[in-house]
Amino acid sequence: xxxxxxxxxxxxxxxxxxxxxxxxxxxxxxxxxxxxxxxxxxxxxxxxxxxxxxxxxxxxxxxxxxxxxxxxxxxxxxxxxxxxxxxxxxxxxxxxxxxxxxxxxxxxxxxxxxxxxxxxxxxxxxxxxxxxxxxxxxxxxxxxxxxxxxxxxxxxxxxxxxxxxxxxxxxxxxxxxxxxxxxxxxxxxxxxxxxxxxxxxxxxxxxxxxxxxxxxxxxxxxxxxxxxxxxxxxxxxxxxxxxxxxxxxxxxxxxxxxxxxxxxxxxxxxxxxxxxxxxxxxxxxxxxxxxxxxxxxxxxxxxxxxxxxxxxxxxxxxx
Numbered sequence: 001x002x003x004x005x006x007x008x009x010x011x012x013x014x015x016x017x018x019x020x021x022x023x024x025x026x027x028x029x030x031x032x033x034x035x036x037x038x039x040x041x042x043x044x045x046x047x048x049x050x051x052x053x054x055x056x057x058x059x060x061x062x063x064x065x066x067x068x069x070x071x072x073x074x075x076x077x078x079x080x081x082x083x084x085x086x087x088x089x090x091x092x093x094x095x096x097x098x099x100x101x102x103x104x105x106x107x108x109x110x111x112x113x114x115x116x117x118x119x120x121x122x123x124x125x126x127x128x129x130x131x132x133x134x135x136x137x138x139x140x141x142x143x144x145x146x147x148x149x150x151x152x153x154x155x156x157x158x159x160x161x162x163x164x165x166x167x168x169x170x171x172x173x174x175x176x177x178x179x180x181x182x183x184x185x186x187x188x189x190x191x192x193x194x195x196x197x198x199x200x201x202x203x204x205x206x207x208x209x210x211x212x213x214x215x216x217x218x219x220x221x222x223x224x225x226x227x228x229x230x231x232x233x234x235x236x237x238x239x240x241x242x243x244x245x246x247x248x249x250x251x252x253x254x255x256x257x258x259x260x261x262x263x264x265x266x267x268x269x270x271x272x273x274x275x276x277x278x279x280x281x282x283x284x285x286x287x288x289x290x291x292x293x294x295x296x297x298x299x300x301x302x303x304x305x306x307x308x309x310x311x312x313x314x315x316x317x318x319x
Contacts, residue, residue: 069106216275269299
């Protein structure tokens with residue numbers, strides 16, 4: 001078990017989030033079950049007042065989760081100094097069985113809360129609050145994931161054994177590490193980069209054509225191809241080391257914290273892109289989401305592509 005000011009901060013903040021989220025859940029269930037905007041009863045009036053308050057609480061939970069996620073990663077990176085064999089956050093994550101599942105869940109929750117916030121903002125545009133019932137039904141599902149995340153966070157820090165020797169990122173992110181990751185890193189880099197570039201060109205094409213469904217789906221694929229290509233190819237040029245594939249070391253000072261920039265751009269680009277899919281389903285305009293998505297995704301594309309190009313110009317060869 002690890003106890004430090006950073007870990008205590010994470011646990012306390014997550015505890016507060018759970019408390020406010022649980023209080024919001026009580027009202028959310030009532031609204032999901034009994035909301036009727038056409039009713040003129042005193043009960044409906046109370047639901048309308050509580051709807052605004054609860055929505056505000058949920059909104060600020062989302063706003064808190066983003067910096068808390070970054071602080072969580074930074075804490076793991078700092079904690080790696082206490083665990084034998086760990087050289088970055090991935091060593092801490094790998095020290096417990098639930099580590100990687102927790103990371104995936106945290107990222108998923110941020111995307112889902114972003115979608116919820118979008119539905120909430122659309123709902124406020126209508127006098128009849130046409131999406132109020134829907135957004136609280138969605139929140140009930142999100143609450144389950146939120147509680148699961150809080151449990152896994154506490155479980156992770158409790159189960160961490162600082163005396164246990166763990167594998168470093170150099171061992172984990174190799175072609176011989178595990179069946180899935182090993183298969184990924186053994187794929188010809190030309191194939192991976194080709195898929196990544198084709199995915200981006202397709203994004204540009206369907207951005208121009210304004211075909212929301214395909215554009216939204218391509219953004220989901222772009223998230224996957226970007227992460228895969230970053231781990232298997234682009235990271236080696238950022239590190240200037242052909243055997244270093246760790247996606248977490250990019251967050252360290254030695255590499256000018258470039259990981260924070262790349263992951264933020266990728267998150268914003270694919271989130272806005274996914275929102276075009278959601279808004280198409282709700283039959284709402286998504287012009288700003290289109291523009292934001294292509295801007296952030298293009299910035300990500302330019303930055304990662306520039307590393308192998310600059311390396312080639314500088315050294316006259318590739319890794």
